[in-house]
């Protein structure tokens with residue numbers, strides 16, 4: 391288990407480029423299984439989750455070649471379906487969340503899929519009903535081996551149908567879309583998730599010959615086609631990294647330019663930080679965050695205390711609430727952070743409380759933060775990162791704290807943030823990896 395040692399109190403200065411979006415690329419990598427032709431993908435981040443999924447594709451027989459610093463070519467002309475039965479495959483699936491999206495493409499192209507319970511952050515219940523109900527509606531049979539925690543799906547062929555998802559699940563929608571592009575006839579998916587990750591997946595699939603309309607809405611219509619062909623695809627900048635850098639700049643009182651953010655795909659993210667009083671200036675496709683000694687949380691128009699809550703797109707992604715929460719600890723004013731989706735994502739606030747933050751954890755979903763207005767600095771801490779986003783929030787806290795902090799289990803941070811210590815040190819941070 392590696393750790394970061396962070397000397398707090400150093401301001402950042404300069405420009406930073408966000409990496410490619412982790413949650414998009416996990417979908418895109420799975421989609422390469424839908425054709426026997428070559429698919430090239432650029433702007434792939436060099437992070438643990440992505441590298442593990444690329445290795446899993448290789449192990450399945452997909453020909454993978456690295457064609458540039460952040461680009462790869464994939465050719466799934468032969469896939470070893472027997473490998474899906476192996477203990478090694480099942481073990482690897484259980485180490486990352488993205489593996490669940492192998493199901494849709496595998497069943498659509500090969501009529502068979504097998505995966506173990508996928509990994510990912512331990513942030514509360516993460517059910518998969520939406521995925522499997524949807525794929526069954528397309529005509530597949532489904533079995534769950536409770537003892538071995540293995541899901542298996544088979545289908546002679548898939549038939550398009552109308553479905554209303556029980557929730558707008560991100561990876562669930564991706565799985566069902568990838569299954570239905572090769573189904574016979576028309577599928578409609580209502581209450582579909584429509585995060586930019588999914589919009590990008592649908593655009594890529596259309597580039598491969600799929601017929602998907604309704605992209606960016608919660609009603610997708612898919613006309614099944616016989617087969618798909620190769621394409622090239624570029625991954626968008628990671629909007630969660632962009633949000634993390636906005637929060638980091640504000641919390642450390644730094645001036646920072648976040649380059650090439652793809653502003654049109656950030657949705658409500660910049661506005662959510664503005665509601666905390668942070669100045670976020672759009673300059674072309676960059677975001678400029680000026681140095682700010684103080685920032686004041688807005689109230690609602692009627693004077694009541696601000697709530698920041700997550701919601702399916704175009705609402706605020708739950709993946710940024712931990713960052714919003716930590717940034718609020720140094721603001722002037724109070725805010726209720728309401729994490730509606732996940733049940734165990736706010737427990738890391740205990741660590742912030744140890745560092746001197748004023749937070750009341752009301753229940754597993756809600757925390758009230760009473761900002762210090764920088765009247766004193768957080769104290770350095772010794773902590774363990776429970777999940778990827780709590781990890782970056784603790785790193786931000788440590789960077790602004792008085793003294794030297796340690797964060798253990800930084801593999802959690804590495805899962806989603808490329809080379810984060812070196813990139814931040816280049817801006818003036820003092821982070822050592824041990």
Ligand SMILES: CC(=O)N[C@H]1[C@@H](OP(=O)(O)OP(=O)(O)OC[C@H]2O[C@@H](n3ccc(=O)[nH]c3=O)[C@H](O)[C@@H]2O)O[C@H](CO)[C@@H](O)[C@@H]1O
Pocket residue numbers: 413414416487488515516517557558559560561562583702707708709730731732
């Ligand atoms: C690899 C990947 O892409 N992971 C993302 C994906 O996970 P993932 O696809 O696993 O998350 P889901 O969208 O399925 O759902 C996340 C949680 O929110 C709940 N839920 C979901 C939809 C809804 O309308 N109401 C509701 O309460 C679900 O019950 C679940 O507990 O989407 C999550 C929600 O944006 C993000 O946090 C994850 O980073």
Ligand SMILES: C=C(OP(=O)(O)O)C(=O)O
Pocket residue numbers: 413439486487488509510511512709778779806
């Ligand atoms: C929850 C996250 O990731 P995963 O779904 O891969 O666990 C995340 O990216 O914040």
